[in-house]
Amino acid sequence: MLLDQIHGPEDLKALTAEQLEQLAAETRQFLIEKLSVTGGHLASNLGVVELTIALHYLFDSPTDKFIYDVGHQSYVHKMLTGRMGRFDTLRKYHGMCGFVKRAESEHDVWEAGHSSTSLSAAMGMAVARDLNRDANRVVALIGDGALTGGMALEALNHIGHEKRKLMVILNDNEMSIAPNVGALSNYLARIRSDRHYKKAKEEVEHLIKKVPAIGGTLAKTAERLKDAFKYMVVPGVWFEELGLTYFGPIDGHNLPLLIETLKQADKVNGPVLVHVITTKGKGYSPAEADSHTWHGISPYKIESGQVLKTVGPPMYTEVFGKTLIELAEQDPRLVAITPAMPGGSGLLPFAKRFPDRMFDVGIAEQHAATFSAGLATIGLKPVFAVYSTFLQRAYDQVVHDICRANLNVIFAIDRAGFVGPDGETHHGVYDIAYLRSIPNMVLMMPKDENELRHMMKTAVSYNDGPIAVRYARINGLGVPMDETLKEIPIGTWEVVRPGNDAVILAVGPMIPAALEAAEAMAKEGTQVRVVNARFIKPMDEAMLNAIAGEDIPVITVEEGTQLGGFGSGVLEFYSLQGIYGLRIKLVGVPDYFVEHGSVKEQRQEVGLTAERLVQELQTLVPRKRQRA
Structure with a gap:
């Protein structure tokens, strides 16, 4: 060869x-x-x-x-x-x-x-x-x-x-x-x-060259004629x-x-x-x-073009798209916006069902954000569906045009967390840190695909400003889906496993790892509470105060940057409340860019695993471990 x-x-x-x-x-x-x-x-x-x-x-x-x-x-x-x-x-x-x-x-x-x-x-x-x-x-x-x-x-x-x-x-x-x-x-x-531009251009230029230059006026007229023809044919x-x-x-x-x-x-x-x-x-x-499907493709059979995909629960993106249609059928104010990612964001079925309420603005995230703000000023409910990594490009518009004006824009933030093979340029690990600090923003993340549906209902029903729901580029957990959508009270968490010796405050896809760690610690005699910290902002202040009153160790775990993330928010809350001396450990993505690989490998590299949580718990609760 x-x-x-x-x-x-x-x-x-x-x-x-x-x-x-x-x-x-x-x-x-x-x-x-x-x-x-x-x-x-x-x-x-x-x-x-x-x-x-x-x-x-x-x-x-x-x-x-x-x-x-x-x-x-x-x-x-x-x-x-x-x-x-x-x-x-x-x-x-x-x-x-x-x-x-x-x-x-x-x-x-x-x-x-x-x-x-x-x-x-x-x-x-x-x-x-x-x-x-x-x-x-x-x-x-x-x-x-x-x-x-x-x-x-x-x-x-x-x-x-x-x-x-x-x-x-x-x-x-x-x-x-x-x-x-x-x-x-x-x-x-x-x-x-x-198809004829070249010939037309040459003919026009040849014609103008034939005009005798017998004075400045004619020369200028010829030049203007050339420009006019150029705009028509070139x-x-x-x-x-x-x-x-x-x-x-x-x-x-x-x-x-x-x-x-x-x-x-x-x-x-x-x-x-x-x-x-x-x-x-x-x-x-x-x-x-089908260049759309084959833009970024999974392994496939060469002869047939059949894509080799594993069968499992639907991806969060698919659940989002279906739920949005369901909500739009109930609320005519709801419209969808995407910056050139209708397929990746799960909006193609929405576009087919509501072609007049779907807006693909092209690769223009800044425009998409401010366009959404404009829609919201007239009473519509814009849902800006965007990958976390691409939302970074519209940060100023989120701050200045949406949050400052406290407009009712819904952010559907896909690819939140690690994204696997696309690697460091596409990881969605910074949105918690850059959105949490903006006034008026509400930020939430579901523990499973059923809760995502309820969060979408919550977002559409919310009328007090911008609200964002972030979700990962992974399949759901395969949980049963509720037929009736319900609102979740803003700023409330839920205990998904009881325990009085330590608490893990887990965000989104980190909850399974937290539950696994709690199960392992139970075998050692330590009962660890696992909390679904579904609202990153505002946090459940009543629960945080109750935990402080118990004086038990706390671990926060998130698939986002540790600097300025959810765990930092917990520390800030206790500091502002004047609550000191608690044993708190933050687990998140460290301060470097994580390269490509599988999501599992990326989580293992940075310690977002049940094994890492067990190690931290054993350090924080040594007496229980020794008694066991």
Whole structure:
């Protein structure tokens, strides 16, 4: 195989055009085979095979800087930069990351798991290059979905203003994760559909050159005529007006055309944008037919495309989506908002049932938050469904536009806690800390999928300001589901196991571990109370005061950052009450970024396990253990 001879980008330089085509075919087959075992981002990587090969064939990584937006389309880049031998470990614990990672290779010059960052990073690298008087190329790759992000538009404005040599490659596959929405998406669609733009442009320019220059007035008239025709027939005018020279659109699977266009773009001494049309899932029919499902895929059978999934209780996301429909049927004020994640957030059934009450705003979390605030001012009940890691991008809007105004916005925070193979860029372990500190916010987390349903009812019925329910990217516990939804009194906890020797205050998915630890301690003669601390804010102050009166040890446990998290809130409460001397131990995610792996491995790494809780209890209650 030709692919076996590629150990680094330099090995591409001597290949013939035919060999490059062969390499593309072998690369696709490699990805299809490897990801059938490991899972991963298949469709997006199949779509950029030729583009990545062309870049490494023409340019010189890592001297030339390739900046990948998000990074989930970087598998081919990893293959061509000496990492083919690690693909069996893709997204596994201590294995190769599913995104670009600076610590993994010198060829990975930028890392991100959030979209719309590549252009800003590229601009920084271009300015640094010029200040250092270097001559390397800077190439940013961004998708058409990510281009709708406000940060990308801010960067384009700066790039066009500075006029520095920089290449932007717009990978236009008409879909990010969900179908793209908005005016910019429609504009790109018009460019894609204009099959005669090149001929029209050439004819207009030729016509104007024929007009004799017999005076300044006629010359200016001709220039205005040229501009008018340009706006009518020349694609990419918007980018040109921003100050970037536009090339395209071109077929992103035509290697000779790609190479020639990139060569021409490289000759421009200033910012250029190369518009490349690709097909997500190219070369594997199941992925081409359903690129949404195959964006991030579990292991599958290559021949049939059958995804190998374990059967079990529904995921929290699915329970959320079904419950939202049930609530919306009862309350016409309820509307749903998502920043380009209708499938991942479980909202596709809602969109089908209530198409006029579902709003996908694209990759624009800040806009989604303030849009929700605007809806709330007119009396609607907006449910902003968002991954925890993506809500971080709208922090100012949550503080300034929602909480400060005390608006009735409901936050449905998915992927709260560890997320497994997607790793450190996608973990939802910081939302407790950054939401708990904001006035007017109510924050809760269910112990199981049935309680999630009741929390959704509670949130929709709440009329005193913003309220958030966070839930994990895991299957439920398989508990029976109540038919009738009920409100949970705000700020109340529940005892799920009695005991008078120690207390574990557990949040959400940590309750099973707490119950297991309590059972183990019971065998030693120590009776540990387990509390479902379902309201992170406000906390159950009456229960906390009662615990203080008993003067028994307390352990708090949460799948969130220990710094500023739920446990910190417990300490703050006792401090403000002037209650001192209690034995309290906080268990949470320590102060470092936890890398990819399974959720079980991530919990074991940081000690969010029953075994760790038993160790802590044995330290806090030594007398009971000795008597047992």
